[in-house]
Amino acid sequence: MFMAALGFAGSLLSASATLAQGKEIKRQKEMEAAQLEQERQQRKIQTMEAHNDILDQLDEAEEVNEAQFAFMNRDDDRSLNAFKKSQKALASSDVKRLDFQGLAQMEQLRLRRLSALRAGDAALRASEISALSTVVGGAADFYRSM
Numbered sequence: 001m002f003m004a005a006l007g008f009a010g011s012l013l014s015a016s017a018t019l020a021q022g023k024e025i026k027r028q029k030e031m032e033a034a035q036l037e038q039e040r041q042q043r044k045i046q047t048m049e050a051h052n053d054i055l056d057q058l059d060e061a062e063e064v065n066e067a068q069f070a071f072m073n074r075d076d077d078r079s080l081n082a083f084k085k086s087q088k089a090l091a092s093s094d095v096k097r098l099d100f101q102g103l104a105q106m107e108q109l110r111l112r113r114l115s116a117l118r119a120g121d122a123a124l125r126a127s128e129i130s131a132l133s134t135v136v137g138g139a140a141d142f143y144r145s146m
């Protein structure tokens with residue numbers, strides 16, 4: 001009888017350890033998810049900064065070219081207009097590519113964050129099932145020995 005009670009107590013301790021392990025895995029996965037969310041926000045900021053840098057460079061190039069053409073008394077020159085148009089098209093293409101890359105990277109980080117959260121929830125559920133199984137098995141062994 002004493003050994004059966006000791007065996008049941010052991011199964012309770014084992015179940016408790018299994019639950020603690022599941023909770024710890026869930027906590028680690030939540031921390032991983034928080035880190036991934038922080039990386040996603042940083043990527044968003046970096047994308048916006050790069051986007052703005054390209055537009056600033058376009059503005060600077062236009063100002064320099066306008067000043068040069070004004071100095072040469074060619075303010076209404078077709079080549080100046082063509083140059084402006086090509087520069088805007090190039091900047092637009094660069095901005096679109098950069099924005100798409102940033103969006104794709106942010107989406108990947110969001111999906112990795114969700115995956116980490118799901119893995120934590122799954123680990124906790126698995127530990128709960130395992131703990132319950134351990135307790136039920138220990139209780140069955142205890143009642144068989146009585």
